[in-house]
Amino acid sequence: MSAVNDTKFTPAVFLLTGISGQEDIHLWISVPFCLMYIISIVGNSVILFIIKTDPSLDEPMYIFLSMLAISDLGLSISTIPTMLGIFLFNFREISFNACFAQLFFIHSLQCIESSVLLLMAFDRFIAICNPLRYASIFTLPRIAKMGLVCVLRGVAVMLPLTILLKQFRYCQANVLSHSYCLHQEVMKMACADITVNNIFGLFTKLVTMGLDLLLIFLSYVMILKTVIASYAEFVRALSTCVSHLCAVLIFYISGIGLSVVQRFGNSSSPLVQILMGYVCLLVPPMMNPIVYSLRSKHLRARIIRAFKK
Template identity: 50%
Template sequence: MSTTSQPNCSHISHFLLSGIPYLEDFNPWLGFFLISMYIVAVMGNSSILYIIRVDQELHEPMYIFLFMLSLIDLLLATTTMPRMLGIFWTDDRETKFSNCLTQMFFIHFLSALESGILVAMAVDRYVAICNPLRYSSILTSEKICKMSALILGRGALVMVPIPLIINRLPEWKSNVLSHSYCLHQEVMNLACGNIMVNVIYGLFIILSVMGIDSLVISLSYLLIIKTVRGLEDASMKAFSTCAAHICAVLVYYIPLIGLSVVHRFKNPTAPHLHILFGNVYLLVPPVINPLIYGIKTKKIRIGFKKVYNKIIHRVKTSRNI
């Protein structure tokens, strides 16, 4: 790194990623645990993608949105977990500045997409339970395409500036990150220049994307609860399908909000709390979501059984040949 006229500031060409504090001696075991999580995430989300694609009965709005969620989770896991394995197994902590910006964009972009899809799934359940007779007329294929395009466009529009406003910063106090991946809210705090633009824009994203999305999701489920209260068993059975969606929402938003709060208001009594929230926010949803939907959604369970029976049948047929 070449020093500049400002004390303790310099230009950098790379960042150094970190593992989990105080657990460095267990890095090989953490690597096995992480690769196990990655295998579960890849197999689980790939299975859901395959089942929904081949089963015509699952070509409904609810499962189309689930297909999108699984695809996003698969991409998010691939964006973070393989790079983390390099830290745990080979102590390869160095990442180029440009690679850090690229990973940063995809993490935040995919997070925005996941938030938008969770909103779409909440709206889908609201329409299905509160307006069942108009469900097919409201959530048409054309409207699903428009919603998907809106989610994709919003994610790209608000997240493209993030690496750009980081790249404009001239010098850095340090190049050591406390996370195992690159996040905007941490990288900006290492800069020597004026980061007011980064702070304001980061707060804008949290409020305008995740904040509004969480409010819409909360309102949708409150209206669903209000609708099904006191109704017959059929409606309560329909409401029970929302349990999977609520679990997915909680697994995603609780650590996300916690990470944002901790990064802005650090607690000296728990200096590594942001690392816990960051790992839960990025690593757990891609692993947990396929399990949640596989267990709680009846048609997905049936789809898994169909695929399993086909595989068993092919194996038996090949053996007989």
């Protein structure tokens, strides 16, 4: 009897959803999604290739940019199978283990990307406010350790949440409202008290992405205090930092907005939450290579030269 009850209360799979009510045009919706994935994967791969093969780009700023490109590639690859499976083939089922693995990678990579954006802000702060110490602070061994800390931080934050999710029984409707698995959604499917997971999840979001955003903001306040006296220095600092600022705004506004709406926006339209989810996962990986390619003259020149060859 216990085995029967376990199978009754623990479904074997989760069912994913595309855009509810728009199933008839899912094939057409897949076209812009495919284009966004292509731009994201090709753009980030090109940036990685150029930085890897061009010795003149062996600088801390471009090493951090390559870290950002790797995290964006990982984020895109984590969502491609299920998202295109829904829109192209109407394949909705995902096993428990695959779902937990997907949400672990999605949230871990978002945390890693947030850490990398903080490192890039610190890089700009030292380059502008304390340029004489820049070379001594950002040595290659130290940059490698910083990258390792970013990865370990993402894993350490998300692994306990994933383990907690796996301990629950899922006796409610197992239909998710997105075409991929997110912690907040899977958590609501549990037939147990999810208070600890809910509070711990929000806490980790605040002390990772929230704290990172605050430190990035403070770094730019310090940069402005340094260059505000000179108009020429202000313009130079702005031109140096504008691409990073764009990446920060795109990433944090979409990520924090989605987290808040999912937890507290019960009265908001489900379509709004669904669209915010797609924006959060598709737009930053697509826009980052575009923004950095357009704003960085040095990188843009190298990309143009590589394609001319």
